[in-house]
Amino acid sequence: MTLTREPAEAAGAESSLQFLADRVDAARASLPAALDLAIELGDAVPLPGSGRTSVAWQLLSTLAAADLTVARVVEPHLDALAILAQAEALLGTPSEPSFRASPGAPPETSFEAPASPGGGTWGVFAAEGPGVALVATDAGNGTWTLTGTKPWCSLADHLDGAIVTAHVGDGARRAFAVELRVPGITMDPPDHWVSRGLPTVTSCPVHFDAVPATPVGGTNWYLERDGFAWGGIGVAACWYGGALGIARTLLAAARRREPDQIALLHLGRVDAALHETRIVLADAADAVDAGRAGGQDGALLAARVRSTAFRCAELVLEAAAHGLGPAPLVFDDRHAGRVADLHLYLRQHHAERDDAGVGRRVLDLESGSGGVW
Numbered sequence: 144m145t146l147t148r149e150p151a152e153a154a155g156a157e158s159s160l161q162f163l164a165d166r167v168d169a170a171r172a173s174l175p176a177a178l179d180l181a182i183e184l185g186d187a188v189p190l191p192g193s194g195r196t197s198v199a200w201q202l203l204s205t206l207a208a209a210d211l212t213v214a215r216v217v218e219p220h221l222d223a224l225a226i227l228a229q230a231e232a233l234l235g236t237p238s239e240p241s242f243r244a245s246p247g248a249p250p251e252t253s254f255e256a257p258a259s260p261g262g263g264t265w266g267v268f269a270a271e272g273p274g275v276a277l278v279a280t281d282a283g284n285g286t287w288t289l290t291g292t293k294p295w296c297s298l299a300d301h302l303d304g305a306i307v308t309a310h311v312g313d314g315a316r317r318a319f320a321v322e323l324r325v326p327g328i329t330m331d332p333p334d335h336w337v338s339r340g341l342p343t344v345t346s347c348p349v350h351f352d353a354v355p356a357t358p359v360g361g362t363n364w365y366l367e368r369d370g371f372a373w374g375g376i377g378v379a380a381c382w383y384g385g386a387l388g389i390a391r392t393l394l395a396a397a398r399r400r401e402p403d404q405i406a407l408l409h410l411g412r413v414d415a416a417l418h419e420t421r422i423v424l425a426d427a428a429d430a431v432d433a434g435r436a437g438g439q440d441g442a443l444l445a446a447r448v449r450s451t452a453f454r455c456a457e458l459v460l461e462a463a464a465h466g467l468g469p470a471p472l473v474f475d476d477r478h479a480g481r482v483a484d485l486h487l488y489l490r491q492h493h494a495e496r497d498d499a500g501v502g503r504r505v506l507d508l509e510s511g512s513g514g515v516w
Contacts, residue, residue: 207384
């Protein structure tokens with residue numbers, strides 16, 4: 144599997160990622176091992192927009208094809224590191240790792256990248272929920288505190304730090320870096336997590352009580368930066384990889400016995416969907432590295448890629464269900480896990496609502512530029 148187009152380049156990339164197979168096998172049944180792998184990859188994987196975006200997304204797809212849980216652990220860690228790097232680039236110069244705001248710096252630029260303290264793990268907590276809110280308060284001299292509740296914080300009880308979005312007034316939000324193992328932070332127990340998909344990637348509300356936080360970028364920067372769209376494409380690369388792992392089970396079944404016309408139909412549809420998604424991801428990586436995926440163009444590109452990967456994954460799930468029947472779902476632990484994991488992970492896409500969002504972006508660009516097709 145590769146996101147590159149040229150055969151020679153594809154062969155080299157495939158070979159360079161072979162080492163992941165053994166690492167994923169070791170991490171599959173161990174959350175600490177998966178977190179350790181995230182740290183290791185965080186030191187090596189190129190950042191989106193660095194000129195090697197396809198390598199970063201190919202790695203996520205490779206992980207997801209082998210084990211979607213491992214990919215789900217690694218992806219937010221890599222995304223958090225990318226966010227920190229983008230914030231540093233905004234200031235023009237990198238800074239030393241720290242969880243403290245730069246003393247005396249203006250509030251909009253106060254930032255010392257708290258990158259992986261002691262080799263730690265990172266998450267990104269940006270979800271909102273009804274009836275709860277996380278509020279940031281400027282305490283002066285560039286220092287901030289967070290108070291309130293943040294919902295849907297995946298793996299919070301296993302991570303060292305997180306990029307967290309909080310309300311700063313007038314409907315605006317801002318990103319902050321926080322340590323998760325400090326006084327003032329409490330987490331709901333994961334006992335309520337009953338998911339059959341991604342069962343070890345538990346998510347819970349996190350409660351903050353005047354917790355010190357370091358601003359990452361300015362007000363609304365987190366949502367407005369080009370990297371927000373690129374991070375969304377990284378998730379789509381995981382969906383594609385998850386679909387690929389299930390598709391390989393379908394292909395293996397067809398090779399064990401002579402396929403009938405219906406089995407061939409399923410294989411044909413799956414192949415076309417996987418091919419389409421691979422090409423779309425490769426094109427998107429090229430656009431990011433060429434500087435053609437910024438602003439509204441980047442937002443539309445990300446929405447299109449996510450929609451394509453989502454449709455591909457749902458088609459593969461349906462083809463596997465229809466083509467393989469119940470047997471692998473009840474007797475093949477790995478296949479049953481992959482199906483459950485992918486079903487849950489895909490819920491990060493809002494289906495028809497996100498498709499409607501693509502339509503709105505198309506109309507907005509149409510009226511402003513004279514045509515998008």
